Amino acid sequence: DSGVTQTPKHLITATGQRVTLRCSPRSGDLSVYWYQQSLDQGLQFLIQYYNGEERAKGNILERFSAQQFPDLHSELNLSSLELGDSALYFCASSVTLSADTQYFGPGTRLTVL
Amino acid sequence: AQKVTQAQTEISVVEKEDVTLDCVYETRDTTYYLFWYKQPPSGELVFLIRRNSFDEQNEISGRYSWNFQKSTSSFNFTITASQVVDSAVYFCALSEWTQGGSEKLVFGKGTKLTVNP
Numbered sequence: 167d168s169g170v171t172q173t174p175k176h177l178i179t180a181t182g183q184r185v186t187l188r189c190s191p192r193s194g195d196l197s198v199y200w201y202q203q204s205l206d207q208g209l210q211f212l213i214q215y216y217n218g219e220e221r222a223k224g225n226i227l228e229r230f231s232a233q234q235f236p237d238l239h240s241e242l243n244l245s246s247l248e249l250g251d252s253a254l255y256f257c258a259s260s261v262t263l264s265a266d267t268q269y270f271g272p273g274t275r276l277t278v279l
Numbered sequence: 280a281q282k283v284t285q286a287q288t289e290i291s292v293v294e295k296e297d298v299t300l301d302c303v304y305e306t307r308d309t310t311y312y313l314f315w316y317k318q319p320p321s322g323e324l325v326f327l328i329r330r331n332s333f334d335e336q337n338e339i340s341g342r343y344s345w346n347f348q349k350s351t352s353s354f355n356f357t358i359t360a361s362q363v364v365d366s367a368v369y370f371c372a373l374s375e376w377t378q379g380g381s382e383k384l385v386f387g388k389g390t391k392l393t394v395n396p
Contacts, residue, residue: 168323168325197381201384208388208389209372211385214377214383220379221377222378222379222381224383254322264376264381265312265374267329268384270323271323272323273322273324
């Protein structure tokens, strides 16, 4: 158990809908990262927050957004969902901004029908 | 941009065999970190090791060992006396600096290891 929690574990929804994925980092970790794992793209970095501020953006679609709250938990919002958004979404956390190990949560499996 | 290549898509071995998973990387950074993660069938990503680019010493942890060679940009992972529980997808990853002063991970495509009894 990495100490990073993600909810829900599974999510099934329809095209055009909006969902919110939640992540709680390990105790003491200030950085939260979101990654997407799909069959065709593999594991790809989406976005990073550090102590409430966005610090890095990767291949994140404009339909996706995220935020980190004062209690350091983070939410990833996915809207206008398409079939291709079906994937495993991971949250990871680390203590510092960089030069640190990222510990991953169990992931949220999103299925868009 | 950084790139990680895991040329072996799938490997199948019989229990107790030794197996080496290859990882080759490309980077223009002088300081970077290399990682290995394990993804068992249950789906979570389990951290195995982090290696600093300045530390080329090989590392051993139980049946696991890692060989880092900067000259060939490789960071290979060997499992000695493999066990069925080692069956998983193994990912090699490389840190990449971002404009915000942080680091993200760039992952290889993964190697699926199947250990048969």
